Amino acid sequence: MSKKYFFFDIDGTLTNKQTGELVPSAKKTIQKLQQNGHFVCIATGRAYYKTKDFAKMAGIHHIVSNGGAALTINDELIENRPLDHERAVALCLEAQQKGYGMLIAYNDSIDVLMKDELFIQQVGYRQEPTRYILDRSLKYDQIEQIYKIYIAISCEDEDKLDLKDSLGHIRFMDEYLTYQHDAKDEGIYKMLKRVGGQIEDVVVFGDDYNDLVMFKKEWTNIAMGNACDALKSQATFVTKASSEDGIEYACQHFGWI
Template identity: 50%
Template sequence: MSKKYFFFDIDGTLTDRKTGQIVPSALEAVKKLQDAGHFVSIATGRACYKAEKFRKENGFRHMVCNGGHGIIYEGELRENRPLDYEAAKAVYDQARELGYGIYTAIDDSNKVYASDFLFHEQAGMRKEPSVYIIDPQFDPDREKKIFKMYVSIPEAEEERLTAKEKVGHLRFEKEYLMFQPDAKREGILRMLFYAGGKPEDVVVFGDDYNDLNMFGERFFKVAMGNGCDELKEKADFVADENVKDGIYKTCEKFGWFE
């Protein structure tokens, strides 16, 4: 079989969302694909610092991370770009004008910055470990870099934040809207530049809304059975649920272990 270039989302695709651990049959599939000579990579929205432990523990040499803005090839970080600054700053300024609290990540770490406690007052603590830095003089213009933002705007009021349409955003929590790169497909194409692959040889596996971006033309697209309906509609093949050996069964079905 000709060489394929596999890209796997982490949460809900490789891992069991209940435990956060990689599904054993998925790990076995990854190793068998590598042994068969295929290129195997992670493709995740997680920040690089947050995904790196998972990558190393599970034997991946390659990773598209930071929503497509980060590239780790052969175990080395090659790229890690922030959001488009002008577009992100427009969201920041509008959210401030509308009276919403904001936490801003200005580098690839768990540190988030704010000029006041408004986010806490409106939305409480973020739902992941963070180092909160409250600086009354904080201004993103000092660094001109924004990697992620968290705006304490309720879902019912999102339409007020019109500037959001030019920046990738997701809502995993009802209390706040998260802004991060939404360019997995672009990241995969850049990874192919390093690896020397072609788009028509790419196979992508995903389950959630932030995987819609990589479910475009020329890639073979696999949606997990536990995935969202929108992703399944765009898929070339819908696998069984990930915890029911969906990845392994799909690879076996299409003869990718051979």
């Protein structure tokens, strides 16, 4: 059997969507894949700091994180790109001018900058652990690096931002829009080049709309049974739900374990 290069999404793929816990059979499957000589990697939109502990728990040593902009090889972070600075600043200025509250992640941590309390007033506090740093003299163009931008804008109003599509964005919450890298496919290509893998040997697993970007015709795409219909329609194979041992089932189906 040729060596395969596996890239797993986390939420709803490696984890039970309801509990957020790593599925035990998924962890066992990862171990078996590695024992069989395959390359195993996470591919997630999560920031690196939110991914590394999960990867360690899962026994995975390679990571594509930050939506494809961060690469970790053999547990060592080798790249973590911020957003395009000029476009990020322009977006912040427009959002401010139109009265939408913002939080700005300026490094790879739970810290966010805010010029005022508008974001919190408009949508409340984020559900994820966040440390809010208020700086009323904040100038966006003087922030050295911008990794993510959270804009308090509803689905109905988001098209009011002229620069809405100038950067990658994902809506995880109804109340606000998250600007971050949305190029997990580019991260996979970069990782392959680093480790010497072949495109036709790639296998990706995913479950949600933000995984569509990494479902490519040139490799094997596996949608979880709990995946959105749009992803299932692009899949090479639809396995069982993550909570029903879907990763193990697919890998047994193809003879990888």
